[in-house]
Amino acid sequence: MNALPAPGRPWRRPMMLADLDAVAAIEAGVYAFPWSRANFADALSAGNLAEVLEAEALVGYFIALAGVDEMHLLNITIAPARQGGGCGTLLLDAVAAHARARRLSRLWLEVRVSNERAQALYRRRGFTAVGRRRGYYPAALGREDAVLMSLDLPPGAP
Numbered sequence: 001m002n003a004l005p006a007p008g009r010p011w012r013r014p015m016m017l018a019d020l021d022a023v024a025a026i027e028a029g030v031y032a033f034p035w036s037r038a039n040f041a042d043a044l045s046a047g048n049l050a051e052v053l054e055a056e057a058l059v060g061y062f063i064a065l066a067g068v069d070e071m072h073l074l075n076i077t078i079a080p081a082r083q084g085g086g087c088g089t090l091l092l093d094a095v096a097a098h099a100r101a102r103r104l105s106r107l108w109l110e111v112r113v114s115n116e117r118a119q120a121l122y123r124r125r126g127f128t129a130v131g132r133r134r135g136y137y138p139a140a141l142g143r144e145d146a147v148l149m150s151l152d153l154p155p156g157a158p
Contacts, residue, residue, distance in 0.1 A: 009055060010053045010054060010059060010060075012052070012053055012091070013147075014051055015040075015044060015052045015063075019058060019061075020040050020066070021023065022058040022130040023037070023040050023052065023061050024036065026058065028076055028118050031076050034068055034139065040063070041155040043074065048064060048065050049066060050064075054134045055082070058079075058080045059081075060082065061076070062076040064095050067104075069104055069106070070099075071102070071104050072108045087155065088118075089121065092121065092122070093125065096151060103155070104149050104153060105152070106151065107151040108149070109150075110136060110146035111146060111150055112126055112145075113146065113147055114144060116123060122149050122152070126151050127151045129148070130148050131147075131148035132145050132148060133148055
């Protein structure tokens with residue numbers, strides 16, 4: 001039986017150094033203040049959890065940092081042409097599954113106050129807003145606040 005995914009259907013795999021040009025291109029196409037290629041290389045060399053999503057080409061990725069009993073989602077991005085099609089949900093659920101598999105109790109993330117679309121996705125997946133980080137993100141006219149969100153991962157939950 002063939003283990004390859006159906007054409008056009010996205011699949012996940014670990015991020016590799018060879019992916020960084022494509023990852024950085026997506027990042028630059030989505031954000032006004034993107035992570036650099038070097039930021040991604042540093043995240044990989046630090047041993048952070050990093051996966052890409054492919055569907056003929058790379059369409060998204062995430063970077064997460066596992067701690068003692070919680071995980072912090074550092075970056076999750078979907079290429080503009082694939083946004084709204086479920087790829088973000090697929091990656092977000094994968095991060096939560098990794099955290100549960102490690103028996104971590106909580107998943108954290110920050111999101112720009114202005115990024116209502118992402119906040120809505122996070123709420124649909126069970127995240128709640130628990131705080132605000134003032135001036136967290138660079139912005140065109142100074143700094144922008146972040147909404148701090150968390151997802152509880154109770155023991156034994158799927």
